[in-house]
Amino acid sequence: MSHPDPPAPAGRTGRVRLPRPMTSGEDSRVTTFELFFDLVYVFAFTQVSRLMAETHSAAGIAQALVILALLWWTWVGYAWLANRLPADQPFLRTGMTVAMIGVFICALTIPEAFDDFDGGLYGPMVFAVAYGVVRLVHLILFFVTATDDPELRRQLTVWSVSSVLPACAALIVGAAIGGEVQVWIWALAIVFEGLGTRALSPGGGGWRIHSVAHWSERHGLIVILALGESIVAIGVGVAREPISVPILLGTATSIVISVLLWWSYFRRLARVGEHTLARLSGGPLVKLARDAYSYVHFLIVAGIVLAALGIEDAMAHITDPEPLGWFGAAALGSGIALFAAGTIWFAVLVGERRPYFRGLEAIVATVSIPLLAVLPPAAALTAAVVLMGLVAGAEGWVHLRADRREAQSSTAA
Incomplete structure (x- = not known):
């Protein structure tokens, strides 16, 4: 990326000159x-x-x-x-x-x-x-x-x-x-x-796009803020309830859901996205920044907000043996599915390999909404953790094997 010319000195008019566009640094x-x-x-x-x-x-x-x-x-x-x-x-x-x-x-x-x-x-x-x-x-x-x-x-x-x-x-x-x-x-x-x-x-x-590092970090931070909403949702649901074992267990389960959402984006995808942007310039760089970030990241953030709603609804009734119900189940399941769909789209745009586990997660989260609706809130949160944990584990294992094969190929070459 070419560096801009140094700013010209202010003229006699005293007009304040704005800084030049950002560059890497x-x-x-x-x-x-x-x-x-x-x-x-x-x-x-x-x-x-x-x-x-x-x-x-x-x-x-x-x-x-x-x-x-x-x-x-x-x-x-x-x-x-x-x-x-x-x-x-x-x-x-x-x-x-x-x-x-x-x-x-x-x-x-x-x-x-x-x-x-x-x-x-x-x-x-x-x-x-x-x-x-x-x-x-x-x-x-x-x-x-x-x-x-x-x-x-x-x-x-x-x-x-x-x-x-x-x-x-x-x-x-x-x-x-x-x-x-x-x-x-x-x-x-x-x-x-x-x-x-x-x-x-x-x-x-x-x-x-003047700074790829700034662009990637900026969107990563808005994802963090949305994840913060999922953490707040845990406390909102039980803020006025006396502390109990079900609340403690539900809190732990809900935080694990938030951590798995974080892992799904930041463990690999965020880094791949930034590296892909760094290899581009001009129109292709702008198009990828627009499509993968300005558009697709809305799905990721919306998915987190919906999942947070499901978590809040479940935590509000965490001590109840009654079923979670359709509202909380639909919010939790569709939130996870929408988040997974957003990360799939993002992965495809930035050239990430093998996003099919995310596709499986989106499908299972959607079709499991009726099951989540009839489960007690604590069991519904646990089911969400199991689903997301299995996907994260399988995806991590596949990427680890692929990285090892690439490392061996590079060493042999």
Whole structure:
């Protein structure tokens, strides 16, 4: 990757010059301000889980996933921006602080994003306007910092006019209409922007990836934050219950599920993804960064959030001998399946070998939902651990054998 020219000295106008795009080196890692920025998404993930749990229905889960997808688009946008310029320099830090306020307001209104509470402001409209502010700030920051890249500015212009602004307008229209129509309009806005963004840059367009290390680490950290939600879910389910042996055992089992989710992503896949990105440049690099990370990682995060909901529901009834029920079983099973499907897609895109164990995990997790529904909560959590543990063990064994064969071949050569 070529290094940028050194910044020119400030002229007599006294205008503040922005830093040049990042390159590999000490500034190519995630800044502490980006980590601080992500804290608002921790609260947002918690609110999404709360919406699912309180509605306790398929419709509520669908609404929550729509909200999660909208929030995901905001996070992705700022990830692309911070990959261009260090987020801890004054200009970006100021703008991203405004965005943090907007995201937090969105998170606050998640419980009434589709069903306004009595009194106060109209929740759906507050969410839509705050969301629009977050996206508008992102566009302003990106345009200002792209003054030295005419191709990127053209890409931003086309993208904002044809995708971002229409989607934001649709959210406001949907909030004004309300009811079931609102959900469909917001869902279509997500699909419209997602398809439009990809269609407008089939070969990578004018987008840039300035630091592979930063890009990979950035997405790994958002996965960690989602896993943190699965840990929080354990405590939420039993926070007001007297401690008991079933709670202790359920806690241990639930933490093992979270660890296995972590292992499934970080033990090998995250490293393979970064190494694959590092071998690319130009359009192919941008396409892989967009498809494998901006798009596919949403499935991974959504799977973790759904699994966390299942864990919370199971832990809330961990001392009951009664069956877990369809809601908790569907959340747990579909969450594991969606996470596995996301990692399969990611593995295929980055060239990882033999993701078929993940396919088996996704299938078994899905078809076992009726079984999980009739099992007591503790047994359902144990079944999930057994399934994920077997897949992790088999996959680890296969990769270990393959690595040993490659090492022997290299030695012989």
